[in-house]
Amino acid sequence: HHRIGVLTSGGDAPGMNAAIRAVVRSAESMGMECIGIRRGWNGLINGDIVRMDEDSVAHIINRGGTCLFTARSDEFRTKEGREKAYLTCKLLGIDGLVAIGGDGTFAGCLAFANEHDISVIGIPATIDNDIGCTHYSIGYDTAANTALDSIDKLRDTMQSHERCSVVEVMGHRAGNLALYVGLAAGATAVLVPEEKWDFEKDVAEKIRRARLAGRTHYMIVVAEGATSACQVAEKIKKSLGLDPRVTILGHVQRGGNPNARDRVTASRMGYWAVKCLADGKTNRVVVHQNGEITDVDMVEALKTPHQLPIGEQEVLSALTGAKI
Ligand code: F6P
Numbered sequence: 001h002h003r004i005g006v007l008t009s010g011g012d013a014p015g016m017n018a019a020i021r022a023v024v025r026s027a028e029s030m031g032m033e034c035i036g037i038r039r040g041w042n043g044l045i046n047g048d049i050v051r052m053d054e055d056s057v058a059h060i061i062n063r064g065g066t067c068l069f070t071a072r073s074d075e076f077r078t079k080e081g082r083e084k085a086y087l088t089c090k091l092l093g094i095d096g097l098v099a100i101g102g103d104g105t106f107a108g109c110l111a112f113a114n115e116h117d118i119s120v121i122g123i124p125a126t127i128d129n130d131i132g133c134t135h136y137s138i139g140y141d142t143a144a145n146t147a148l149d150s151i152d153k154l155r156d157t158m159q160s161h162e163r164c165s166v167v168e169v170m171g172h173r174a175g176n177l178a179l180y181v182g183l184a185a186g187a188t189a190v191l192v193p194e195e196k197w198d199f200e201k202d203v204a205e206k207i208r209r210a211r212l213a214g215r216t217h218y219m220i221v222v223a224e225g226a227t228s229a230c231q232v233a234e235k236i237k238k239s240l241g242l243d244p245r246v247t248i249l250g251h252v253q254r255g256g257n258p259n260a261r262d263r264v265t266a267s268r269m270g271y272w273a274v275k276c277l278a279d280g281k282t283n284r285v286v287v288h289q290n291g292e293i294t295d296v297d298m299v300e301a302l303k304t305p306h307q308l309p310i311g312e313q314e315v316l317s318a319l320t321g322a323k324i
Contacts (some may be wrong), residue, residue: 001119001277003033004096005089006052008066009040009073009105012254013125013139015262016066016100021057022270023098023123028054030278035094039069040101041076041108044085049092061263064142064256070101076108079115086116095119096277098270102126102137103302106285110298119282121273122298125266127254130174132304133296134287138269141261143170143253144181150249151185155219162216164207164236164244168229169221170253177253178223179312183319188218190316191232193225194308203232204239206320220244268293 006023008016020036027034036050037043050056050068060067075081089095096119097112099105109120124131127143147169158165169178175192182190189206191197207218220236222229233244258266269286272293276284284295 001032001096003035003093004098004274004277005035005037005044005049005092005094006068006098006100007037007040007043008068008070008100008125009108010070010101011126012064012066012070013127013137014064014142014254014256014258015138015266016070016125017060017063018258018263018266019100019123019125019138019270020066020068021061022267023274024052024057025054026271026274030274032274032278035092036068040071041073041081041085042071043068044088045073045075045081047088047091049088061267062257064258066100072104073108076112082112082115085112086118089116089118097121098123098273098277100125100138102128103131106298106302110283110302113283119277120298121276121281121295122285122301123269123273124285124287127170127177128172128174129176130172130306131301132306133285133301134289135309136265136288138262138266139254139258140177142256142259144177144184145259146256147177147181147249147253148184150247150252151181151219151221154247155185155217158217158219158245164218164220164242166220166222166229166233166236166244166246168224168246168248170249171223171225173225174306175223175226175308176306178221178226179308179316182221183312183316185219185221187221187320188215189320190221190223191226192223192308192313195313197226199232199235199239203236207236207240207242218242
């Protein structure tokens with residue numbers, strides 16, 4: 001390859017900029033030129049591009065969001081859309097692509113590479129950490145710490161007023177972020193979509209036990225994919241007579257400067273993605289497995305179901321069991 005493209009697609013995540021920087025600089029160091037494609041796949045369809053070099057990615061390693069903008073593209077889901085995107089690649093002489101995003105982004109990569117002569121490498125970046133093939137996706141740690149910081153603040157005011165807080169954490173259909181944050185926050189209960197839960201047993205009884213053990217404030221963490229925090233709060237009010245406060249953390253969880261873990265992971269993954277292209281690889285996803293950065297087949301990657309980390313749920317149950 002002598003000219004490759006880089007894009008970010010799907011929801012943004014802190015550390016995407018660090019990944020872009022790593023891709024651009026690694027490409028230069030391996031004798032390739034890297035073109036920035038703006039607004040996700042739409043940029044490839046519309047020829048929305050920006051030339052990038054070593055200097056254009058200076059001072060972004062520390063910034064949240066993505067300097068290339070991001071989008072979810074409906075047009076790229078169509079064959080016609082992908083054909084247009086390929087014409088852009090032909091016109092610009094791009095024969096390799098690094099796509100930074102989640103499962104949806106990788107599905108787009110595969111469809112594109114199956115139809116056209118182009119090498120594609122995916123880099124996992126989403127605050128949800130819901131990509132089955134990798135233990136870690138860029139943005140997760142920063143988002144978890146952002147959520148934790150907010151929950152710690154809520155705890156202060158809930159404790160002072162002896163209240164119950166119900167906090168809704170992002171994560172799309174996955175409970176990874178909620179479970180991790182709940183564990184770190186010392187939550188009274190955590191509801192995730194992967195596990196069957198029952199209001200009476202998993203919320204009401206946990207609050208009762210906490211009260212019997214002497215607590216007078218409670219923190220219930222709800223993954224957005226499990227149910228709505230408002231509904232849980234309604235039920236708490238009805239069945240326990242408490243007056244809970246609801247906080248939906250929302251998009252603040254997606255912003256902020258990436259922390260060290262996300263910057264370093266993004267740098268390593270960006271470098272690895274370009275190395276894959278330099279080695280003539282295609283249809284690969286860069287992954288973090290057991291502390292190592294490596295790459296796996298994209299078809300296999302998309303087939304790997306996401307899981308909650310083994311053990312976290314067990315620890316949480318042990319710690320929130322609050323035996324009396
Ligand atoms: O995938 C990241 C994420 O923030 C999810 O946690 C959430 O469900 C979704 O994106 C929100 O999407 P939008 O940016 O369209 O509001």
